[in-house]
Amino acid sequence: MQTSSLTPTPGSISATQVRTGKYRRNGQLQSCEPCRKSKLRCDHIVPICQRCIRRRRGNQCVYLSTPLAKSRRSPRAELPTPSTITGDGGSPDIVQSVETGRTSTVHGATANEASTCGNAVQRHRAASAPPLNARCEPPSSQNPGFLGVTSYSSIFADLGNLGVVPSNAESSQVRYVMVSHHRMTESCEVLSFLKDRSTLNRFVSRIFKAAGGSSNMCLEPIMKRWLLKLSIHHGDVLKAQEPGRIRRMCELIWRNTRSPLIFDGSISPLDWACLGTGPNLRWEVVGCIAAVTGICAASLDPSDSLLAETGVTGIDFARRMLDLADACLGFCRDCQSMNDMFLCATGAENNTVIMMGLHQGIEANDKVPFFLAEQRKRALSGIYSSEVGLAAFLGRPPRLSYRHITLELPLDLSEAQLMLGRDEIAAVTANLDKDGFSQVGRMERVTWLRAWVRFACRREDILDLAFGQHTPEEVLHRAKLIQDMTEEQWAGLPPFIQRVRDESMDPSRLKPLEKLFHFYICQGLRSNELLLQRVLIRKTGAGSTKLIQTARAIFKDVLHLTQRVDVSSCFMMDVNSILVIHGLRSAAIIAVELLKQEQLPHPDSALLPRSQTIQELSVFAARLGAVDPRDGSFAICDQGRKVITRILDKILSPQHAGDRVRADRHPQQLDRPQQNIEQFSVSGTSGETLRNPGPTVDASTTATGDIDFGFDTPYLGHDGDFMQWLEHVDWDRPEPWMAL
Template identity: 25%
Template sequence: MEPQPNAAPSSVPRRRNGRQQACEPCRKRKLACDHSLPSCQRCRRRNAEAGCVYLITGTASGSAARRSTISPRAVPPDRHAPPSARPSPTRSPSSSGIEGSREESPAPMSPPTSGCDSPGYLGPTSFSAVFAEAGDQFASPSAAQQQHPAYMANAQQWTPPSTGPRGRSELTVGAESTPAASTGICPEKMEDYIRVLRSIPPADIGELLYNRNYSPMDGWVRPAMMHIIASIWGAFGEHLACRTRKSLAAMAELICANSSKALDEEIHEPQDWLASFSGRNLRWESLGIAFVVYAFGAMEYTPAEYAAHTRQEGVDAVDPRQLMLIYKECAIKCGEFCKEYGANSLLLCLSYKNGALESMVSSDTSLRNAVMMSETTALCLYLGMHVDPAQDRADKKPSISYEARRRLFYGIMVLDKAAAIVTGRPPLLNSRYISTKLPLDLTNEELMGSRSGLIEAAARLDSNGWNLNPAITPVKYMRSRIDSVLVRDEILEIALGGPNVRPNHEQLVRLKERELRQTAQMPEVLVWKPENVYDQRISPMELFGKVMMRLEHLQNMFFIERLLGRTWPLQSSAHGSTAPTLPPSISAELLTVSVEIVTLTVTLWMHRDRVAGVQRDFQWLVGSPAPFSHGTPLLYHMPRPPAASFAWSCSDNPNTPRPRGGTTPPPPSRDPT
């Protein structure tokens, strides 16, 4: 018979050949064990007594009947199953593992050792770089061969050891051990899995939410999101149609098994790349991305619009805001589910989109958003995304995996700089440490065709990676925005620097010239003209891109002019004018930029019907706080002109918004508070 699970062994168990069993740490490392109790001397010297356990095998014949037991001190308290769910000694797990997951707790597992954790990306100053660079100079041949793959080949994905559906290392008891004894999922986690899977919307609603959600600032591959959503119902339609506990548990087991496998980051064919995380290969990361898409789509609807589109009225009506919050929490849960399996670019994409969604729900200044953003940037650096994916690869030709990672990284960087501007806190990513190339200006259709077609399309780009086709693409907008973000990164270094960082006039002048030069070289399709807002031939995404790129430029100029005012104050008038003098740090250029910022922001808000579908991406412009509202207080420092002069200036400036009645609005009055 087997010993009781909670009883520590009184003597060291023996193997079939009669020899004493080694403890698990010594056995895994193939080291000699002294077989002492309660822990061996080697584990005591390593201060790892909690992990020093001896596996006790049962005497029943057959590999399926074998069970493994460890000391209770090796099991974390939260992993103990309730007494009612403890396994019966005579009951064997079901072949599917579903029924057993409801009635049995998983076999106790030893805690993972530190050697199971991936070190992530290791750069040139890491501990492994010393061994890799020294090479054969070491006396020990084995030391000369120690080359960490993350440093030598820039490998960004760790291949985990054999894991079960719970993401923990499987215990192997002898050569005849079977994984069927440890495929069950603890009841608490299974309940979480089922709750998330029950929240998947019907296929038609999912497609509706996807089509409603469209943003030029998506930092990934949009067709991949649609493929994930469609593949969920294509592969698991039977499970989601009935939504019984048994069917959803089977679906959860398969997703857990897929998530426990390392994601292949070196797939270059688009269809193979999509198949690696969708359909029957669905992972928690990809399901979380689908929930984020659902949440963004629900955010775009008003209750009346959603009821009209879904034909749900009366008691069946659903508040899209509450629906968005449900999808948002499901996306966060999916991220938590897959963290224990290891990190990959898909998890980073989910973390990035969760952070973007959280910033819209609780604002950029909230603690929750700050924590999520810091976690995203930490994961980004952990995976080595700041280093170009093709830098140390033999195959440097364009591929879907390379471009997806480049888009993702710069999407995170743009979000990081936007948060730094809003909060006034230092950004978490610095351009000084970035070697990732800009994503190529390719359409999603060219990217998702075939690799040969992708290479041909890349060959038609100019030397800087720009598409000669004047049509607007998400990457064209992203590339132009990154140029402004890189300038803003240097602005933030000066503006947020410590007391030892003083604004330098020459440096700021060079930044200003660089910003003006980049704006002049911007693709024509992204150049803003006042008459664009009335041109119905311009698509909502193109119009939004034009306005946003102009605001990006004005924002940089706003901060540069403010810093220039600190280094080169304006002098008083030499003619003794009695007109109100401006504060020393406010120049005429700064006021001009401020007027255009406020005017353009109001223009976009007044014509928000022209950008239906992306309103969630510009609502923060007129919120509080908002980075573009910095120019408003400066308008109070302008000398107030006579009414006739103000009316003439409004008629001369086509950017100035006019009331529908045709009369000239009065100048803004100063708030007495």
């Protein structure tokens, strides 16, 4: 594999053409291996000779020190380039150039010895050359992250308490960082997006302005400090994009990323931000910049003026930024980076919070500053809530459980307040109520997050009820407990949050972000109720009235939000996700119920007004059809549009006039129409694999009894699976819908 040096040395190879400094015994310059074996004249250029470039054999261009010799030493010894030592403690990190040989005593050398006595001959070699003395390199040690009380390491702590071994004994093995030529080339390409700093600054400023100065990833002052120092220290290099200087900049970033972040509890937020930018630039920060820029581009309406002025296409530009952010995360994993900056940028949040030990509790102390402790609490709360929501949507158990983590809610402080000094923060926190909520009555991002975590805990309980093996009596009992806890938690929220559900808010006086927060809080309650009702219908044979009412309330809110141009123009990505997660599920329930009403000969009490419901479903189907084909939610939106359109066609243009006549022959099948549809769901695998493994409700408890309608309904499966199930229904047969 091609390799590259991470240590800039006096004799390191630049991007300009330099001849090799190796000579044969006859005094002639050493040829590369392809030219030597082919008996061709070599121009001796490193890292790759021009002949190999023309022959497209650059990956084989290697300058061996002593061809055909097994273990011969060069008689001409030169002083080596000293190794660069980073890190601290008993396990220093040595970023070693592969162009520098190493002595066999490097394993036993201390940090000081490694920096002064690690002598070897410096050799100019091609970038594709393998490391010298590869057999002498120590294996790369992996960072296991947080180790708990049941881990293998706990025995060492016990032995330390007994005085057998030091309790802080650690391996002193020196760790080397090797970056392949492919990885180095990839990292150089990543830095190309930082060339147009003006565009990046405009996108970053736009997203923080739309979000009221808040973000899911980092604080606005920290992001702006990252960009400022990046421009001051590396602006000329990034603007010129000269290959040699870009490569040296990449080497600097690789070394910085491999070094740990060192700070204590007294560090200020801006000083902490400087640990990852300027001369200390790290891949975590580069990834955060790309991610924030991409999120902004994906959230803007395609007709937004910012996209036209910058000359980029929202979706395509967002995907490119996502790819760059993923590449930066890969670089961080290569360096075994595990810190708060990596937590800001990573998409593997569950693993990160566990490896950092955040699930064991978070507090500000002499090692962790207050603002960073609050950021960690926000990150953990958001990660847990997202994981439970995703688990419900995909129909699988969550990978994080509130039963196994210490879930401490962040204080209701704005991002600007987190940047204050210690005395000012103490005064601000003293004005919070006993539960940590602000008494100003303003809805901030962290305010919504504090309320949403409570809904996520109850949703986890509902998932446990859906996936567990419980008798109908146990299901009813546990469902009652969940409903009681939900109402108790809701009553404990501040009055200005309770008014979101209990009073009709004037949408004209709400900003787009506030309207989103209000919507999410309302749907946090209703989505849980919708899930719970579907579980009750499936496992206890409950009626469908409550389910239909809840679905209709959610559906109306979705229609109202998606029709607000000011919201969709700034938060298009959020609106599209709302269509999929909240709208599609409730719309399918309503459409099926409406079709069932149409097939009944004389419905006693229709739960849905026919004309209004048809109009609303038509508007929703049109909104699904307006989703950009390049959007990640397009596939399921398009599938949902086809299903809803097909149901509307069936209602408005019945194919068989005799359907109602045949329906008259089966009046006994119409008592509980919704009990077999309920679980089309929020989940993610097929209905067959997620079927309830527990006791099945006795046929005598359901109105449909043991009647076989010729097909089965999915149970708490992926919403996409439900759409596929609807698409394959025989729409010319009315009998199956008697069970809906």
